[in-house]
Amino acid sequence: LGGRWPTAATAATPKECCAESPGIVVKSDASGCWAHLGVVDYWSGQILNLQDPGCTLVGTAIHELGHSLGMAHEQSRPDRDRYVSIHLNKVPWGQQHNFKIESDADTHRPYDILSVMHYFTTAWSIDGSPTITIKPGAYRHYTNDPNEYDKFEIGNRIGLSQLDAEQLADHYRSEVSGCTANKLTTAVTCTDRQKYGRPYTDMWG
Numbered sequence: 001l002g003g004r005w006p007t008a009a010t011a012a013t014p015k016e017c018c019a020e021s022p023g024i025v026v027k028s029d030a031s032g033c034w035a036h037l038g039v040v041d042y043w044s045g046q047i048l049n050l051q052d053p054g055c056t057l058v059g060t061a062i063h064e065l066g067h068s069l070g071m072a073h074e075q076s077r078p079d080r081d082r083y084v085s086i087h088l089n090k091v092p093w094g095q096q097h098n099f100k101i102e103s104d105a106d107t108h109r110p111y112d113i114l115s116v117m118h119y120f121t122t123a124w125s126i127d128g129s130p131t132i133t134i135k136p137g138a139y140r141h142y143t144n145d146p147n148e149y150d151k152f153e154i155g156n157r158i159g160l161s162q163l164d165a166e167q168l169a170d171h172y173r174s175e176v177s178g179c180t181a182n183k184l185t186t187a188v189t190c191t192d193r194q195k196y197g198r199p200y201t202d203m204w205g
Contacts, residue, residue: 024068028052033060035067037102059157063116066164070171072105073098074118075132083111083138090131095124099131108170110141112163113154120155 024035025045033055035048048068050061075084078101086099098119112118113134121132132154139149141163160168 024048024065026050028055033064035064037067037072038070057157059116059159062159063157066117066168069168071117071164071167072102074112074115076100076102077105077107077111078103079107079111083135085133085135087129087131087133090126090129091124092126098124106167106170109163109166111138112141112161113138113152114142114156114161115164116156116158116160117164118155123155 023045025047027047027049028051029049030051031049032051033049036046040046046068048064050056050064055061055064074080075086076099077083080086080101088096088099091099119132121130121134122128123131125131134149134154136146136149139152142152143149
């Protein structure tokens with residue numbers, strides 16, 4: 001991850017400081033993808049584990065680092081029942097804790113279906129059926145048109161959403177600071193190219 005994230009989004013600059021405490025120690029034990037939520041006071045270096053193979057995609061690393069920096073799962077927000085339904089009967093007994101509500105999870109922003117901290121809709125499923133059902137209200141930050149719901153892929157593992165960046169900026173700005181999250185995208189002029197002599201179209205037209 002180096003210094004590229006979360007610097008671009010939050011003005012925080014990560015760096016390797018082996019003597020710093022508290023700190024985050026990244027390991028690759030064969031125990032899956034996991035991290036503690038926020039600072040663990042009694043460890044000078046808290047563990048973030050990225051099993052190799054299996055957990056080394058950039059989006060997965062960002063998700064786990066988000067936990068270490070204090071970001072809970074989006075579907076664990078205290079107000080989550082307004083936006084999603086959780087089907088614990090489809091989750092293995094030993095993994096149901098992954099869906100518990102975190103009372104201190106951030107609710108200062110709209111519910112974000114594109115958050116890097118949101119699970120896929122079939123996460124931990126015992127049979128491939130949904131463990132999370134998205135309610136119409138969850139889409140409200142992005143669209144009010146039900147015909148557009150299928151354009152959104154729940155479980156982003158590409159990088160931070162704009163709302164993720166704003167949450168981190170709030171966590172790590174100083175008390176007397178004008179720091180705000182930078183916009184992750186800017187408007188650009190786009191020109192469609194022709195394909196086989198005809199205007200190019202994709203699955204969305």
